[in-house]
Amino acid sequence: LFSMNVMDDSGEIKCTAFRDQVDKFYDMIEPNKVYFIRKGTLKTADKRYSSIDNDYEMTFNNDSEVIPCDDDESLPAISFNFVEIGNLQSVEPNTMVGE
Numbered sequence: 001l002f003s004m005n006v007m008d009d010s011g012e013i014k015c016t017a018f019r020d021q022v023d024k025f026y027d028m029i030e031p032n033k034v035y036f037i038r039k040g041t042l043k044t045a046d047k048r049y050s051s052i053d054n055d056y057e058m059t060f061n062n063d064s065e066v067i068p069c070d071d072d073e074s075l076p077a078i079s080f081n082f083v084e085i086g087n088l089q090s091v092e093p094n095t096m097v098g099e
Helices: 019-025 085-090
Strands: 002-008 011-017 034-038 041-044 056-059 065-069
Touching: 011 019
Parallel strands: 011 056
Antiparallel strands: 002 011, 034 065, 041 056
């Protein structure tokens, strides 16, 4: 299993790969690179495991494709929600921090 958060101009989405898709995609995907992702399976997001503001998440399947793109001139910026260690006690239980 591996998962990653990807984004474009429309927002972010969590993508997860299992079993054979891990072998197929894990070594080819690099942080801060641009890819075309096609034929993933969309499902309702399980908010217990993601802090991304998206109602859906993508799962790679046997038909999924990840194609590198050389056009990385206008990468969208990823925003983080860090919490100082001293303030962790004031964070609601089960809240994702550091993302």
